[in-house]
Amino acid sequence: MASQSLNYLIVCIALYMLGVCSSDDVVLEVQRAITKEGFHRDVHTTVSIKPNDIVNTPSRPCSILLIETLPPGLYVDTFQLDSLATFGGPQVLADRHVDIEAPEYLSKEHELHVFAPLPTNSHPSGGPVVVTVSLPVHARYHRPSPDPNVSHTSVTMHHPRVLFNCSRMYSRSTEAPCDVHNSSLCSWAELIYKSDAYSLKFQVPVGHEKDIRVVVYGTMVVTVLGCSFLLYLIAFYGHWNVKVKDR
Incomplete structure (x- = not known):
């Protein structure tokens, strides 16, 4: 953990010297975890933000936007996500139609915009504001393995880009959809963050050619x-x- 913090500090200093990292940027932490087994998993993302970096008002609440890139070996069921959203689940916008029947070798990676509002005045005094997003993902079927001793294959899901939309302005901004309806674009600040890992590894069962x-x-x-x-x-x-x- 100490080496990760040192690496993060070196990166931030380098970006600052290049004019990319500003002293007023939000510094946050991201932790990731996978639950469940087999072809159906849940990816849990926990974002912790220092409260003094937030200007969160009821008239203009702050929001977190996670831009996830799913490799060909993974997909989300947009119908499932729409159903979960009605019961407080994540608000997810996919960049294309997702074919849930296609195998891994006939699929392409797809991008997701995952929107999560920040709670208003719900953090303890001096403590971080914590937002947790649970995203159900599914593994695609892979080609059968010619090796009878191989029962699983590895699929890598990299960490997301983290964007922040609030009443405070930051040095690095990018345009992205304002919400899940994708009716307009808003200016989001892309944030630097430190994490406990660089990516997630999924072990997906595969069949045998024999x-x-x-x-x-x-x-x-x-x-x-x-x-x-x-x-x-x-x-x-x-x-x-x-x-x-x-x-």
Whole structure:
């Protein structure tokens, strides 16, 4: 942790000498964690901001914007996110249509804008303001592995860009959507932050090439038997006598 803080200080001093990092910039911390197993995970992002860097008013509340880039091996279900948003879940805007059925080798990375408001006057005296965002992500199916000893593959998700929108102005600004409706652009300050890691690693299960024939033939047999049974029911349903017991 000490080495990470030293590296962060060196980077900030270098950026300051280049005129990129200003002394009035917000300095914050970002922590990331993954929960759940298999193909369906939750990415938890916790952002901690010093309270003296915030000018948060009810008329113009501050907001955090996380710009996440998901690699081809991961995706989000936009219908799931819309459903969660109605119950207080994250407000997420995707940069393109997300095909949830496509495998990893036929997919491209996609970008997400994750909006999170800052709480108003909810931090302890002298303590940081903490915002936590939970984003459900799903792993895509990968090509079967030719090595029977390989059961998982690794997918890397890098940390997001962190933007800040408030009544205070900062030296580094960029334009981004104002909210999840994407109806207008606002000026956001892109922030430098320190984190406990540089990226997240997902271990995703993969199949084996030697099992392809078993899976294909087994699926065909089950499909044919299921269709045959349904056709039998449709053809002979009228000849069945259904008895109803009297109570």
